[in-house]
Amino acid sequence: MLKQFSPDKMLNTPFGITAEQLRKMGKTTILTDLDNTLLAWDQLDATDEVINWFTILKEEGIKVMIFSNNNEERVARVAKAINVPYLARAKKPLGANFRWALKEMGATPEETVMIGDQIMTDIFGGNRQKLTTIFVRPVKQTDGMATKLNRMMESIILKRLAKKNQIKWEESL
Ligand SMILES: [Mg+2]
Structure with missing residues (x-):
């Protein structure tokens, strides 16, 4: 069960990820969370x-693609400023919108990475769709209200992963 919640990689920041590294891994496509990830x-x-x-x-x-559970106003403001496609209210970890996003991007699960700062939504959701999942440290140490319960469950999972030595924060891919 723990495997479903285990990220493939754990990075201190997403901003060191390069196109070259992704291509070496056979990846063409990124779905990324917004809040506390970017x-x-x-x-x-x-x-x-x-x-x-x-x-x-x-x-x-x-x-x-920016793939966020936050509302349209929040996500559109950022995505339009940088001219990338987005989905707001993505309902991670549910699968339907992940599948929609891959179709929209013309990508297979094998060639797609999901980047996010939350185990319960970004990583669990991505793993269920067989994406390569990259867990990043949250930009800010606080969260909106909706995230607090998820963070409690996340801390239990992270402790278990740590016990199994499956936790390793890295600087780059
Ligand atoms: Mg987030």
């Missing part, structure tokens, strides 16, 4: 770091 959950606008990272990935041929 931006602090209460930061309205994309930072230069986010804009630059997306710009370079896209230039180098990686397809990217």
